[in-house]
Amino acid sequence: MRIRIIGAGAAGLTAAFELLRQAEAQNRDLAVEIVEKAEGPGRGCSHYAGGMIAPWCEAESTEPIVATLGEEALKFWTETFPVAEKRGSLVVAPKRDRPDLLHFSRRTKNFVTLDRDAIAALEPDLAENFDLALYFEQEAHLAPREALKKLAEHLAQKPNVAITYSADAETLADTADWTLDCRGFAAKPDLSGLRGVKGEMMIVRAPDITLSRPVRMVHPRHPVYLVPRPDGTIMVGATMYENEERARVTAESLVELVNSAFALNPAFAQAEILETGSDVRPSFADNLPRIRREGKKLFLNGLYRHGFLLSPPLASRAAGVILDGAHFPEVMDEDRGQRRSA
16 A cells, blocks of 8 residues: 655654554555655644643643543653653743632643642752642653654655655655645645644743753743753743744744743843744644545644644544544544534
8 A cells, every 4th residue: 555645744754653553563565655845854833843742731721632632642752652751741820820820720630739849859940939830740742853853764764665855745646545634734725624823932042040841831811831952952932823924933922932931930031042933833713633534635634732742643543544444533524524523
């Protein structure tokens, strides 16, 4: 069976991995071709992602299915293809926003409550400003660019995988038995109901601050998260705007991100801003993912701001559709029909 995957972001690469894994378990022959328009893997939304594998934190603002699928992703990134660090997630709030932190706790699970001393034991540079936190010990995080590079390199070593960069799939002859479209927002002309939600981020170097795990700060208007990277930098993200302007980072958003980081620790005022970036998250109206089938073509899309959290479980289900004819009503649309279930 010949499979063409369009897009080499988190969705496309995990889809290739799952197709190969499931085919091997069934002792079936499979040839996978990955076609990517950019010059390398993970150059779309994945390039600017936070990389938090945080199913229980995300339950605060999403439907339960996101947390359920996210638990599968946690196993994928820490065991199946182990590129994530399992150091947990920390959620804090300024004292004036304590009610919002309590609201966060009521909507989530699998955490413990920490006082100032316990915060200091985990993240000494936060203890001065916070005396209450929620600690989600089982969650993980990864460096998106490095993770996708490793995944692409792993796939490229397979004799039955071909990866072509700087190529437009529409210009290539279609010889595939199945096509899996993982283009994200670029698939909007072909996917009814797909919209873009803009997000902006920055990467800083703060020599006087050390973080060991993702930290989320609850705020009624401008929630923020900070994710440490292996090189000692810190990713600060991410804004959310209902527009489809991909490339421009606004001064307003940058001020929001800087002020939020400053609220975590005033030492961020001296941080060096190394990079800013923005892109558009592909989303449907309910912000839930879809596998949409049109004959022998599947669209895997609508991952919203949960690219790394939802890619592995969606990839596993897409592989099940292609290899076994399986149906997953919680995420599937059949042949241009309406979605049956959330």
